Amino acid sequence: MQVIFGLMLAILLGALEQSIVAVVLPEIALRLNGFDVMAWVVSAYLIASTVATPIYGKLSDVLGRRSVLSFAIVLFLVASIACALAQTMPQLIVARILQGLGGGGLISVSQAAIADVVPLRERGRYQGYVSGVWAVASMAGPVIGGYLAHYLSWRWIFWINLPLALLALVTVRRALRHLPAGGGRKHRIDYLGALLFGGGLTGVLVFLTRLGQGHDVWRADSLSLLGGGLAALLLFVWQERRAADPVIPLAMLRVPTVAICCITLFLCFFQLIAMSVLLPLRFQVVGGAQADSAALRLVPLTLAIPFGAFIAGRLMTWSGRYKPLQLIGSAAAPLVIAALAFVDPGAVVLTAIVMVALGLAIGLQLPSALVATQNAVPPQQVGVATALTAFSRMLGGAVGVAVLTTVLIALLRHSGMAVSPLPGGEDVLMHLFREVLSLGDGAEAAVVRQTAERAFRALFLASAAVSLLAPLLVVRLREATLRGSPVKAAASVE
Incomplete structure (x- = not known):
């Protein structure tokens, strides 16, 4: 439990940093006079952490989890200090890049270390705990960021990382001291x-x-x-x-289980992150919700994901099987997303029920896909395999937001709305929807809201169509007995 506590702290650091900054971006841009590049404060971190994740996986297989995770925490800590001391927006963006390079190792190496100390049969249960940490960070991050910025300063959203990072570093160094330092043979880093x-x-x-x-x-x-x-x-x-x-053994991607699980995780986060961005916009523009209540309406989705992951972990521990969980989750997700297209955004209860169903569908897939991937590779490649799954999730989130936002802009332009590019890095959709909200409840606003709702509906249907790829792939997934499972579980799989 000491090991798990230290690893959860590291995961909390990486997850919290992805959600705590967005809510105070306008104040940061105001203080540092950088509205034109405001969006890059978030994007710089996400891109850097996505790029670094698979590289950390390989390094942890070669050099050992303890040293690589310690390096990631120290880099994250130093970069957090640089963020807190930044005097200009370019300085802050550079510091966020460094922070992302550290954050990319916090999650992937921590999950690989869990694989080192927890048997495969039990691992799904602990991955459910990881999903719980993500849920806590997703909900608490914006609240903590808002309070710190209001009562202290926006710089405290970075200063708060120092005690957490130091505690995580001390705990990880002590808890992982008995893990092997490497794979037992010499490696040449590519x-x-x-x-x-x-x-x-x-x-x-x-x-x-x-x-x-x-x-x-x-x-x-x-x-x-x-x-x-x-x-x-x-x-x-x-x-x-x-x-x-090689840094990423391409032969690993030719293992059907690894390839299918990485694609399904990519599609999970393609939908999840995009919905986390687009649903609040829909609630505000079409449903007339305020910004704070629109964010709160995502809570059912956020809570349902760790609950689904917890259920999946328990069922894997009991049955030793992962394919049925992935199949149920991947088949339900496109149906639920299609249902979102036809649910009135003003119907709070019905929308919450549909979002719970989506969260459960995604949650069922997360631990089952990770454990299936780890089960399909040799123990000495667990680090890079785990990093590949983390990379697939992060890449899916980055691509999902970019692609679906671009499609939404195209749909709005096709409907006749004036959506023109903005100078610098300001988000054109946020700018457009701020203008829509300023129109009030007049006839012009009603027309704009109807146009936006048609665009959102078409977007969700297109997103559901993309998700149909996942169950088609999972059907072809070959289930293998989880290593460490009892003989009777192996017989039941056969």
Whole structure:
């Protein structure tokens, strides 16, 4: 339990930082005079942590969980100090990049360390605890950030990381001291592969993020980012095929269980993060909710996910099986998202019920996909396999927000609404919806709300269609007995 406590602290740090900043962005932009690049305070962290996650997985397999996780915590702590001391918006964005590079290791290495100390049969239950930490961070982050900014200063949303990070560092160093320092053989770290992967993925993610902010896809700088990123990723694939000890073993992705689970996790977070952004906008613009109540209406979704993960973990411990859980969750998700398209956003209770169903569908898939992936690879590759699942989740979230936001902008433009690109990094949708809300309840506002609702409905149906890919893949998933399961469980699987 000491090990689990330390790892949960590390996971809490990474999860809290993704939610605590957004609520105080306007005040930060006001104090540092940086409204034009405000959105990048969040995007910089998400992109950096996404890029770093699979690299941390490989390093933890080579150098050991304890040293790599300690490094991630120290980098996160130093970057938090830099964020708190930032005097300009560019300084804050650079510090957030460093903080993201540390945060990328907090979650993936912690989950891999859980795999080192918990048998596979029991692991789903502990992954349910991880989902619970995520839920707490998602709900508490905006509240804590708002109170700190109101009563102290926005800088305290970063200062608060110091005692948590120091406690996590001391606990992790003490709790993981008995874990092996490495895989027992010499490794050569593929620095060129890590550089190509980081550079290429950064270019693609920055391109997608700019699209989600409403920038023109045909701008020369956007196309340069996309072209350069794709070229670097192609070189990365070439490098990994020839490297003696690649950063991401491409052969692992040819294992059907690993590939299917990574895709389903990608689709889970493609939907989850996008819904977390788009549903509050829909509640405000179409349903007429205030900003604070719109955020609170996401609580049923946020609470249902760890509950679904807890159920999945218990069922895996009892049965030793993961495929039925993934199949139920992946089949239910597109149906629920399609139902969201036709539920009146003003119907609070019915919307909450549908969101609970979506949260349960996603929650069932999270621990089952992770445990299935860890079960499909040798123990010495658990770190990079776990990092691949974490990377798939984070990549799905980043791509989902960018793609679905871009589709929504296109739908609004097609309907005749004036949605024009904005200079700098300001989010075009947020700017547009602030203008809509300022219209009040007149006839013009009613027309705009109806137009927006048609766009949201089409968007949710398109999102549901994308989710249909998951159950089609899970059907092809080959279930294997969880390592450490009793013989009778193996017989039941057969």
